[in-house]
Amino acid sequence: MIVLGIESSCDDTGAAVVTDSKEILGEALQSQEEHKQYGGVVPEIAARAHLEHVDEIVNSCMQRAHISLNEVDAIAASCGPGLIGGVVVGAMTAKALALALNKPFVAVNHLEGHALCARIAHSIEFPYLLLLVSGGHCQILVVKNVGEYQRLGTTIDDAAGEAFDKVAKMLGLGYPGGPMIEKLAATGDENRFTLPRPLIGSGDCNLSFSGLKTAVRKIIETYTTDGDIDHAILPKQDVADICACFQMTATDCLVRKLERAIKYFKQNYPEGQHVVVSGGVASNTYLRNHLRELAENHGLEFAAPPIRFCTDNGVMVAWAGLERYRAGYTSPLDFKPRPRWPLDENAPKAAGAGGVKA
Numbered sequence: 001m002i003v004l005g006i007e008s009s010c011d012d013t014g015a016a017v018v019t020d021s022k023e024i025l026g027e028a029l030q031s032q033e034e035h036k037q038y039g040g041v042v043p044e045i046a047a048r049a050h051l052e053h054v055d056e057i058v059n060s061c062m063q064r065a066h067i068s069l070n071e072v073d074a075i076a077a078s079c080g081p082g083l084i085g086g087v088v089v090g091a092m093t094a095k096a097l098a099l100a101l102n103k104p105f106v107a108v109n110h111l112e113g114h115a116l117c118a119r120i121a122h123s124i125e126f127p128y129l130l131l132l133v134s135g136g137h138c139q140i141l142v143v144k145n146v147g148e149y150q151r152l153g154t155t156i157d158d159a160a161g162e163a164f165d166k167v168a169k170m171l172g173l174g175y176p177g178g179p180m181i182e183k184l185a186a187t188g189d190e191n192r193f194t195l196p197r198p199l200i201g202s203g204d205c206n207l208s209f210s211g212l213k214t215a216v217r218k219i220i221e222t223y224t225t226d227g228d229i230d231h232a233i234l235p236k237q238d239v240a241d242i243c244a245c246f247q248m249t250a251t252d253c254l255v256r257k258l259e260r261a262i263k264y265f266k267q268n269y270p271e272g273q274h275v276v277v278s279g280g281v282a283s284n285t286y287l288r289n290h291l292r293e294l295a296e297n298h299g300l301e302f303a304a305p306p307i308r309f310c311t312d313n314g315v316m317v318a319w320a321g322l323e324r325y326r327a328g329y330t331s332p333l334d335f336k337p338r339p340r341w342p343l344d345e346n347a348p349k350a351a352g353a354g355g356v357k358a
């Protein structure tokens with residue numbers, strides 16, 4: 001079985017062809033540079049850039065795969081959640097190909113792409129516990145099967161990646177912020193500033209990063225005379241120390257909430273063996289190391305996609321499309337792209353508002 005997948009839900013235009021024997025036959029990816037000067041993704045610019053590049057990305061993916069489009073069994077695209085202008089570009093391209101080639105179309109939830117991506121690189125059986133940390137999402141879920149999710153917790157404000165990006169912006173480090181913060185944090189003192197851990201005692205698996213971000217802003221304000229952080233002058237070492245403290249505190253919040261979730265998971269899904277982290281923030285090695293230690297302390301195996309598949313890419317969409325197609329799901333050609341699309345929308349609501357009391 002061979003599936004072509006297209007990703008275009010944020011600022012990466014990606015395409016990949018994967019097989020059910022977990023081979024990546026070909027892939028192509030273009031990360032948009034246009035947003036760097038704005039310190040965040042500009043939806044209109046993103047949509048136009050996807051439109052401009054999607055055909056060449058699909059073409060170069062097919063060339064690298066050394067197969068023709070006729071040899072593909074199904075065509076998948078990220079159909080949400082995400083920036084709707086971009087989502088429409090990928091969805092329309094996949095639908096047009098499906099129609100022209102008379103092949104099935106598979107609408108993929110972008111989050112399911114992140115959720116299933118680790119299974120292409122590792123043998124991970126359902127159910128598994130997933131920490132999904134990206135620029136737009138921060139959730140703890142039980143992945144029960146393809147299309148079957150139980151959400152145990154979510155952020156009530158910023159996503160983890162969003163917090164990395166906003167802190168980086170305040171420090172003038174550019175976009176995306178995660179990689180730069182990780183790099184600078186390596187030379188910083190993570191104990192220099194004490195930062196808050198919002199919601200840590202909330203008794204559920206929900207997260208919050210907004211207060212943490214504000215606390216960083218307050219520290220940066222002490223380096224100004226007028227309170228405007230754009231005028232702050234920080235010595236290099238202080239920037240590194242702030243990055244280290246922020247990364248350590250954000251990681252600690254994730255680790256502590258995931259620990260609650262692990263206890264719930266072990267009780268309710270005793271057959272489960274894996275803790276998986278995915279999404280752009282999962283490229284962070286400091287976070288990965290702490291999550292590995294946590295999982296192993298609780299007798300579970302830790303797994304994550306290879307770092308280059310943590311941020312948005314075509315492989316995760318092609319793979320999730322393949323898993324869905326193999327499980328018998330296809331989508332009608334009039335499937336409407338969805339700016340919002342919770343992974344667990346068909347699941348019975350878990351106990352407690354917004355999450356499980358783990």
Ligand code: KG4
Nearest residue numbers: 134135136161176177178280281284311312
């Ligand atoms: O999954 P992704 O590519 O896009 C969304 O679906 O949102 O994630 C992008 C996010 C950005 O916020 C970026 O700053 C963050 O992932 N990120 C990182 C690292 N690399 C990317 N965050 C922390 N450490 C990193 N090394």
Ligand code: ZN
Nearest residue numbers: 114134280312
């Ligand atoms: Zn993503």
